[in-house]
Amino acid sequence: MTITTRKRLFVMFGAALLAIFMLAVRELPEFGHYRGPYGDVLNRETVYERHVTDVVSAVNFDWRGIDTLGEESILFLSVVGTIVLLRTGDGETEHKDEQGTTSNDDIPLPSEATRVASLGLVGPLVVFGLYIVTHGHLTPGGGFQGGVVLATAPLLVYVAGDLKTFKRIANHEFVEITEALGIGGYLSSGFLGMVLGSAYLRNVLPLGTTGHLFSGGTILVLNVFTGAAVAAGMVSILYAFLEHTIEVRLRRKG
Amino acid sequence: MSILPYAVAGWLFIIGLYGIVTSRNFIHLVMCLAVLQSSTYVLLLSVGYRVGGGPPVFATAPVGTPAVDPLVHALVLTDIVVEATVVALLLSLAIRIHKNTGNLEPDKIVELRG
Amino acid sequence: MANSLAPLPVLVPLAAAVFLALINKHTARWFADFVSISAVCASGIMSVVLLHRTASAPIVYWFGGWTPRTGIAVGVNFYIDPISAVLAAFISLLALCSLIFSLHYFDSVGNLYHVLMLGFVAGMCGFSSSGDLFNLFVFFELMSISAFALCGYKTEEPSTQQGAINFAVMNTIGGFLALLGIAMFYSRTGALNLAQIGRTLSHQSDALIVSAFVFVMCGFLVKAAVFPFHFWLADAHAVAPTPVCVLFSGIMVQLAVYAVARVYWSAMEGPMSGHQAAITSVLAIAGTITALLGAMMCFAQQHIKRMLAFSTISHTGILVVAFALLKPKALAGAALYVIGHGAAKGALFLVAGILLHRFGSVEESSLYGRGRSMKWTGAVFAFSGLGLAGLIPFGTFAGEHGIDVAAKGTSFWWVKVVFIFAATLTGAAVFRVYARVFLGRGAPNATEELATTSDEARETKGPHDHVPVVMFIPAAVLAVSAIASGCVPGSVAHFRRSASAFSDTVAYQAQVLDGTALQEPPLSEAAEQPLAAAITSTVTTMLAVAVAILALLPRRHRKRLYLERLSRAFSTVRNAHSGKIGDYVVYFSFGVAAIGTVLVFLICRR
Numbered sequence: 001m002t003i004t005t006r007k008r009l010f011v012m013f014g015a016a017l018l019a020i021f022m023l024a025v026r027e028l029p030e031f032g033h034y035r036g037p038y039g040d041v042l043n044r045e046t047v048y049e050r051h052v053t054d055v056v057s058a059v060n061f062d063w064r065g066i067d068t069l070g071e072e073s074i075l076f077l078s079v080v081g082t083i084v085l086l087r088t089g090d091g092e093t094e095h096k097d098e099q100g101t102t103s104n105d106d107i108p109l110p111s112e113a114t115r116v117a118s119l120g121l122v123g124p125l126v127v128f129g130l131y132i133v134t135h136g137h138l139t140p141g142g143g144f145q146g147g148v149v150l151a152t153a154p155l156l157v158y159v160a161g162d163l164k165t166f167k168r169i170a171n172h173e174f175v176e177i178t179e180a181l182g183i184g185g186y187l188s189s190g191f192l193g194m195v196l197g198s199a200y201l202r203n204v205l206p207l208g209t210t211g212h213l214f215s216g217g218t219i220l221v222l223n224v225f226t227g228a229a230v231a232a233g234m235v236s237i238l239y240a241f242l243e244h245t246i247e248v249r250l251r252r253k254g
Numbered sequence: 255m256s257i258l259p260y261a262v263a264g265w266l267f268i269i270g271l272y273g274i275v276t277s278r279n280f281i282h283l284v285m286c287l288a289v290l291q292s293s294t295y296v297l298l299l300s301v302g303y304r305v306g307g308g309p310p311v312f313a314t315a316p317v318g319t320p321a322v323d324p325l326v327h328a329l330v331l332t333d334i335v336v337e338a339t340v341v342a343l344l345l346s347l348a349i350r351i352h353k354n355t356g357n358l359e360p361d362k363i364v365e366l367r368g
Numbered sequence: 369m370a371n372s373l374a375p376l377p378v379l380v381p382l383a384a385a386v387f388l389a390l391i392n393k394h395t396a397r398w399f400a401d402f403v404s405i406s407a408v409c410a411s412g413i414m415s416v417v418l419l420h421r422t423a424s425a426p427i428v429y430w431f432g433g434w435t436p437r438t439g440i441a442v443g444v445n446f447y448i449d450p451i452s453a454v455l456a457a458f459i460s461l462l463a464l465c466s467l468i469f470s471l472h473y474f475d476s477v478g479n480l481y482h483v484l485m486l487g488f489v490a491g492m493c494g495f496s497s498s499g500d501l502f503n504l505f506v507f508f509e510l511m512s513i514s515a516f517a518l519c520g521y522k523t524e525e526p527s528t529q530q531g532a533i534n535f536a537v538m539n540t541i542g543g544f545l546a547l548l549g550i551a552m553f554y555s556r557t558g559a560l561n562l563a564q565i566g567r568t569l570s571h572q573s574d575a576l577i578v579s580a581f582v583f584v585m586c587g588f589l590v591k592a593a594v595f596p597f598h599f600w601l602a603d604a605h606a607v608a609p610t611p612v613c614v615l616f617s618g619i620m621v622q623l624a625v626y627a628v629a630r631v632y633w634s635a636m637e638g639p640m641s642g643h644q645a646a647i648t649s650v651l652a653i654a655g656t657i658t659a660l661l662g663a664m665m666c667f668a669q670q671h672i673k674r675m676l677a678f679s680t681i682s683h684t685g686i687l688v689v690a691f692a693l694l695k696p697k698a699l700a701g702a703a704l705y706v707i708g709h710g711a712a713k714g715a716l717f718l719v720a721g722i723l724l725h726r727f728g729s730v731e732e733s734s735l736y737g738r739g740r741s742m743k744w745t746g747a748v749f750a751f752s753g754l755g756l757a758g759l760i761p762f763g764t765f766a767g768e769h770g771i772d773v774a775a776k777g778t779s780f781w782w783v784k785v786v787f788i789f790a791a792t793l794t795g796a797a798v799f800r801v802y803a804r805v806f807l808g809r810g811a812p813n814a815t816e817e818l819a820t821t822s823d824e825a826r827e828t829k830g831p832h833d834h835v836p837v838v839m840f841i842p843a844a845v846l847a848v849s850a851i852a853s854g855c856v857p858g859s860v861a862h863f864r865r866s867a868s869a870f871s872d873t874v875a876y877q878a879q880v881l882d883g884t885a886l887q888e889p890p891l892s893e894a895a896e897q898p899l900a901a902a903i904t905s906t907v908t909t910m911l912a913v914a915v916a917i918l919a920l921l922p923r924r925h926r927k928r929l930y931l932e933r934l935s936r937a938f939s940t941v942r943n944a945h946s947g948k949i950g951d952y953v954v955y956f957s958f959g960v961a962a963i964g965t966v967l968v969f970l971i972c973r974r
Binding site for chain 1: 372375379382383385386387389390392393429430431432433434437440442443444480481483484487490491494500502503506507509510513514516517520521523548552554555556557558559560574575576578579580582946948950951953954957958960961964965968
């Protein structure tokens, strides 16, 4: 089919789809009038049950911990998949890329302002990321959000033009090990519950006092593991995409 | 209008599909898929909203203060991060296509047919 | 205790995958093989144990110890009953055969292939056990991601990326359509647990519920490759490595139909009571078109893996029709059918892999006569073809018979005809390939080639002059399982009992939400004497052989039989399978719009 035929056909079918959706949506509760029991039960019980104040984190790492484990596995396997797909094959020739790299030569080094700003932000970002990861059970935050913030720190190093350092950080085996350890730690913490006679992912560590850093039992532990896994995973992906460009540019630099 | 957020979600989904149908570049196609993904986030978040409700964090507010539904927030936040990595996987497929064939047009790569 | 076993078939492969990734750079290939095979075996053994333990009462496993409070489910649960346990065990069997097939010949990069395979197995096992709608979506995505990466594994060929990206985009769209439906269910019921959704919905069947169900169902049916969402499957199979195709065709596609059945019977039975005719008609039509189209496309292919992919589409169409009947007996038949077909299909793919290893090709025309020396491999191929044709006593026969018995007396007597057509054509395709490749009979290059598939690169290391034992054994094992699944005494009765428990919505909700112990359902009556069915199946098989012979005739004879004209007329349909993702998405939107409009109109008009 040509694109025009497709457009015409899709306008028809898409309109029908949208119509069905709007018909359905008319029967939804009005926006802003959430009714269901599940959210209310969670809001009511979390502080009492688990001594944490951020219900969203508690939902992610305690009430529905297995969902988060599944999501983390998806992240882990995506990273593995990206690495597998971007690997240099045996038949790969370098010459094709030589043609495409002349334009790379013309890319100027980042300005002084960019360099100062980027490198200056690296430190605060790391601290901020660690703060978000570890305080996820008290205030909005957690492993996922903090992990992504942590992953931007090496990216800023790349933006600042410091390719050697970026390569040293990102290509290190440390990153891959952290990722595997992150998700491995999550898996193992779940087994703690089983070992102690209860179900998988049961929160068996001491719950502490509400509002303090060391509260929530396994929620804090899982937050940290998740943060490690997400940060390392994102850095791996970034490096897999940028690896080739970095190699070429470093070679050009001499 | 009380169904506006839901309509936005539906529209995003259709627009994402339209983008995929008429795409001339694989990178554009994968980004349209990301738009499609975000339509589900919009729907989930709007379903859980409560007028006058605060965030489901009880650090300063006592338990019992009206708050929005925490569940959809939990679902969406993990989804966003994870689907970013899925988009990365698809983009790496697009990169591979470019490396192997030199072009990125979906309609020009027809090795499998019939 | 038995209950602790419930999450382990998922957790053990996942843990093994993480472990292998951790020590990736430091281990030898054989260690990765050892770890992955052990993990899959362990998972399989645990599933079999669970199969025994759940024979009397299913297991409800609440993660984190969050049991329901005052009838509201607050956590996520796994629901293990005999059907999900047997599916999980079958997943492990197929994965085991795939991994053994890929021992030391398959060209794997580091150990990441094993990591992806283990993740795939974990995702599929979780998908078959979950009792929570969002959890089902999470495992759906886990299964899909590993599948995308595995499909695109052979990175050197451009066709691989085309197949992989078509696969990835279509399945992601399907997954997110399902998530839209899940959000709609959540909004109405305030619950994500299947049993609770069912209980809250009781009999509401307005446009919201019907559309939500349509979205969830269509999302899963994309993975199940049902018409008009099936276009991606052939592309994906043509390029994925052979051991991965075994898992795709053997169980991944069928699991999606199982998930639709699970969602229907735990949540939708109440709302849909009184409207069953609508659902049955729509799904039966979709399933029939899938079965017929798949069978015809299958017969027209020259690329062996693509041919087998279309035959999977056809047989999955039969499964959808079986589900559409909405009867426990049909469900029991369908479960048996999945195993019989999956084993036979797995064996066929492994033989295709052996051919690829020895001759570097899976095109029927270029393999003409080259398999003459491989007597045993050819025998496995033909034997599995008999399984596809539904000969007694293969598992497919037992399954089909069960479906027939359920269809008797309803207005769906024609299910039998559809099955005969599908079985004949798909069996005939296999026999035709057997005759050309392994016997060297028939006229070479007898059909004009409409499909384009690029040359398949070898996926294995040499030497290529003999059939390695490590490749032959799994193929033989799967072929034997195909027939063994139909011969286990009492299996039909057990499946029937599980199926009637599966479809008992009220009891399911009570067990999950209130913790009431299920009463052991009675062992159903013995299977009907299938003499008439046995005769029909033998006739079908002979018909398949006859069609295969017809296809082998030299061109002038076939011209006289107008066969050439038929295949030219069919070329429009073949060209619709254009390999372009834009076309596939248009067909997809047509399908969802059509199914949605019809169902909303039929069910919601007052």
